[in-house]
Amino acid sequence: MSERIRLHWIASLGVACGLLANGMAEETSGTLELSPPPDVADIQKITEGLWGHELGAPITILVTKRDEIAGQLTGDAIDEETREMIRKAHLLLSRLHLIDEDTPLESLAGDFYQNNLGGYYDPKDKSLHLVGGFKAGAPESRSVLSHEIVHALQDSKYDLIKLIEGVEGSDAQLAARAIVEGDASQTEGLFRAKESGEEFNAKQFFTRWETSVGSNPKLQDYPPFLVQDSLFPYIKGGGFLTFGTRGDYAAARAAVFADMPKSTEQVLHPAKYWGKRRDEPIVLTLGEAPDGWQESTRDTFGEWSIMQLLTPPRNHPTTVRVSLDAVINDKEAAEAARGWGGDRIVHCIDGERFFIAWDTAWDTATDARQFDAALRRRVALYPQFEKLSAKVRWQEPSIDGEPVIWTGEGRVATFRRTRTGVRFILASDDEAAAAAREVFEWRASRE
Numbered sequence: 389m390s391e392r393i394r395l396h397w398i399a400s401l402g403v404a405c406g407l408l409a410n411g412m413a414e415e416t417s418g419t420l421e422l423s424p425p426p427d428v429a430d431i432q433k434i435t436e437g438l439w440g441h442e443l444g445a446p447i448t449i450l451v452t453k454r455d456e457i458a459g460q461l462t463g464d465a466i467d468e469e470t471r472e473m474i475r476k477a478h479l480l481l482s483r484l485h486l487i488d489e490d491t492p493l494e495s496l497a498g499d500f501y502q503n504n505l506g507g508y509y510d511p512k513d514k515s516l517h518l519v520g521g522f523k524a525g526a527p528e529s530r531s532v533l534s535h536e537i538v539h540a541l542q543d544s545k546y547d548l549i550k551l552i553e554g555v556e557g558s559d560a561q562l563a564a565r566a567i568v569e570g571d572a573s574q575t576e577g578l579f580r581a582k583e584s585g586e587e588f589n590a591k592q593f594f595t596r597w598e599t600s601v602g603s604n605p606k607l608q609d610y611p612p613f614l615v616q617d618s619l620f621p622y623i624k625g626g627g628f629l630t631f632g633t634r635g636d637y638a639a640a641r642a643a644v645f646a647d648m649p650k651s652t653e654q655v656l657h658p659a660k661y662w663g664k665r666r667d668e669p670i671v672l673t674l675g676e677a678p679d680g681w682q683e684s685t686r687d688t689f690g691e692w693s694i695m696q697l698l699t700p701p702r703n704h705p706t707t708v709r710v711s712l713d714a715v716i717n718d719k720e721a722a723e724a725a726r727g728w729g730g731d732r733i734v735h736c737i738d739g740e741r742f743f744i745a746w747d748t749a750w751d752t753a754t755d756a757r758q759f760d761a762a763l764r765r766r767v768a769l770y771p772q773f774e775k776l777s778a779k780v781r782w783q784e785p786s787i788d789g790e791p792v793i794w795t796g797e798g799r800v801a802t803f804r805r806t807r808t809g810v811r812f813i814l815a816s817d818d819e820a821a822a823a824a825r826e827v828f829e830w831r832a833s834r835e
């Protein structure tokens with residue numbers, strides 16, 4: 389049920405990936421042979437040594453042609469349940485204007501993988517894939533393989549499916565994925581350093597990684613939201629682990645895998661996890677779909693997705709280098725998302741009619757107010773509210789008072805403030821907005 393619903397689409401196909409650096413995709417297109425073939429046993433031994441665990445058996449790699457990746461990961465390769473999950477996530481994200489309605493999400497995922505993957509590990513059948521055609525003797529083929537072997541090691545020791553799918557909500561799942569990818573990338577960095585005889589510097593490694601992967605011109609073909617979402621686990625997961633490493637990476641990693649961060653808030657601000665008083669998410673609950681409505685999505689957005697949601701499209705980069713900077717450095721969005729306490733979103737549908745009920749909790753009244761203001765600023769840019777007067781737009785809801793209601797073209801939005809909370813409704817019509825209020829007020833109605 390809800391634990392299967394993942395907003396982070398690129399992760400929704402359930403494989404752990406190694407992304408390609410700039411320029412490598414060109415060289416690896418089409419051909420099947422790895423020439424010369426990497427010494428798998430040797431790479432396995434070195435990686436096991438670096439990671440401090442043994443698989444207990446020699447691994448087999450499957451060499452996949454680049455142009456076959458999409459077919460292996462999307463289309464007939466995914467089950468109906470996963471396809472339905474992607475469709476529902478797409479509907480919600482497009483109604484919140486995070487992606488365009490006509491973005492072909494599933495085929496885009498296959499295309500993204502096809503152009504940007506160096507290899508992947510599939511925890512469902514424990515298979516390890518390397519994309520064929522690396523240049524003869526390319527050290528990249530060795531380090532990509534090492535990265536994928538780390539995923540096999542993580543799976544053998546901790547069970548990747550349980551680790552990622554066993555937690556509730558997209559936000560906690562993305563946090564878990566950040567640890568999985570951050571660790572595989574860090575170990576890949578250690579592997580590279582060992583091969584080249586250089587000293588390993590984690591901070592430098594992740595900065596270079598972001599520049600290198602972000603400079604891949606093929607990333608420009610995808611909506612920024614999707615690219616940033618797929619880079620997040622590597623960059624922020626790596627930074628989180630680096631922050632907690634006090635001279636002993638293996639110890640830091642073991643501690644984190646035994647006690648995973650529960651939110652992207654903790655991943656974005658490692659001190660909220662590693663510090664003396666951990667900032668744990670507040671659990672919010674919303675009522676069931678009212679009669680006549682079908683629940684499409686029930687999930688938690690978290691700080692990272694809120695930052696993305698609040699970043700106006702014009703602030704996303706369109707050329708040169710893709711990075712997380714557009715979101716992280718969007719002062720209003722980042723500032724407004726900080727102080728996140730918890731959230732719960734429910735999306736219900738009835739044919740073309742819909743409502744989104746979103747409850748959010750904040751650490752302080754100031755945090756709640758900043759989020760409310762930024763959310764209204766962002767929603768005011770939705771095309772359906774273009775004609776809204778400035779007076780309505782900037783009317784601030786009073787604390788515990790009546791909600792501020794916006795009526796646009798085919799959309800109703802309401803904003804309601806409590807001292808440390810903001811309740812947002814986006815609906816297709818007034819009646820749908822009234823149904824959303826039932827979802828908020830379910831406790832009262834049951835008493």
Ligand SMILES: [Zn+2]
Pocket residue numbers: 404405406535539568569572573
């Ligand atoms: Zn990976």
